[in-house]
Amino acid sequence: MDDKERKIVIFSGGTGGHIYPGIAIAKKLKNLGVKVLWIGTRKGLEATVVPAEKIEIKFINFSGVRGKGIRKYLMLPFTLFRAIWQSIKIISDFKPNLAISMGGYIAIPNGIVSIIFRIPIVIHEQNIIYGLSNSMLKIFAHSVILGFPKKKISEKEIYMGNPIRPSIKIKKISENIEDNKINILVFGGSLGAKKLNKVVPEAIAIVQKNNKDRYVQVIHQTGSTYDIAVEEYSKYDIKVTLKNFIENMNEAYNWADIIICRAGAITLSEIMKVGIPAIVVPYPFAADNHQYLNAKFLEDNGALVMIEDNSLSPDVISKYLENIIGNNELRVSLSRNIQSFSKNNADEDIANYLANIIDK
Template identity: 30%
Template structure:
């Protein structure tokens, strides 16, 4: 396929926030650089189309193999093939400079089409575990951008393609990055934020309200809770808080979540890649409850990285009980120094430059002047010399 260096950048991202938010962050940065954006995703994009207001959006058929076995894979094949055909047609029409996939099965057809058509292509891995689609396409793409230095399941044959960019966060998150953490004062208000990712998590509604109700009355009076809950759970959760005398604001979705994170003394949530990245850039301590039974335990790996850095505490869902959580919260209530230390550790993990690094990579691919070995050597030299300019040698902005 003929190169089109000035063409649009195609972002392929699945219809969940964990994949779309990094894509949105990249789109915002590329738009500032004057690039046109094309988004290719699945039917769930209707919930998130406002995240890409200036992009041309194409819905692409896809399917996730159910059950993980051969039968599930066979059932998914027709939709994947249809998605590849649709993606090839889109690429022929828009003539992109490059394509980047953000993982998940909805990105497989666009990435496969880019490989077939010879469109410069890379993938980004947000988690500490390389996802199955990214593992599948890694031998065939030009680069594997990563949040972590050594994502699990990256094969040695593909290690030379790894580019440590970090996980891009949205402009709204960057806007809160300089907001300092204010430690809770003794006898002052304690702001607690509870959420379970872009689609909610029932376990938060099942456990957190009851755990808070077990706290001593003096602590309950100090609490100011903001909690995301599924629509069908809101009234049940509200009733528990009202009976316990706890002030709570509930909604099924908050469109100002970065501000909510910045205002919190403590966050309780899942450990998806976007959540961990946003907590780190803003610098807030968290109790993380990984989604159980997720493919390859990627959320557990993320939470372990966060916890081992001293930024928070992981509680596996099987141990996430009202009594256990209430006890942990009482300890933190009485130890603001522990919260401050965790907030500082989270901040050290932050990668606010990630979106620039990833945009540099994608643009270099589009120009045809990205060379992994040369650019890695240039970056290493910059680090050794103490330079903060880590842009790709081949024309980073």
């Protein structure tokens, strides 16, 4: 098939966890000469970040209903019909060879239209458990690309990983913490985590008190609750750099000896690449408890330490920190085990896989 005829439509919206992997794949597809069209909503993050990457985008009107009240559920047949009609117009004009669902509520009407038009659908699921939209579409899918490893993989599934920022580089595993310094990186995703901001400072203070021969340093991404972190750290004599948002995560990873963070799929995929020992606190209100399930799989494989949110306390965090700091064998084991799950060229591998489906 001529390169000029190769067209792929991507539907994704809502959160960065769905959108940013899709952008990475779209850019690689464009490099292969594939024409890409994104379908999203004007109210989602995709409305700004997708055009900024010079990816063509069209919009339909649709929104999720989970947790939005009974009125949203009652209106669903009407809003879904409208979204399907809008999607029919866009997809029939574009005439794609292949459709990619990155998940999110936007995938439902576009998936239905793809099925009607007999356009093959490939799903990319970022987490260890399917989200609602991808769970519905996987029955009709040509194949499912898994962004996260899991124990049992069906015939239709293939583990290719989550595309992550190209700026993130592999970090060499070190058997020792150099110069008696302990560099601890704390972050709760792009928006931070209020509970980590409140609990971690005291935990660091305990570690510092019990390890006087070590020089403890902290970089802490606070997100929107910056003032809470400032107040908590002010109670202790800790060498800390507080940031609302860390622009250069590769630099932060290179600096860090240990990470404390949440358990989003993209965060964990980045840690798989850099191989830094991590203490992970799953966000308890994540849809379908996917953060816990992500972290639990890796913990069961000796790849990280997990603390459940309801068990989070300064004493618990400090205990695990000191265990990692004082045990070189454990630290190296955590690094090697989590790096063993890394798919370092996920964006390129996925793009090639999709292009090959069209070319067959």
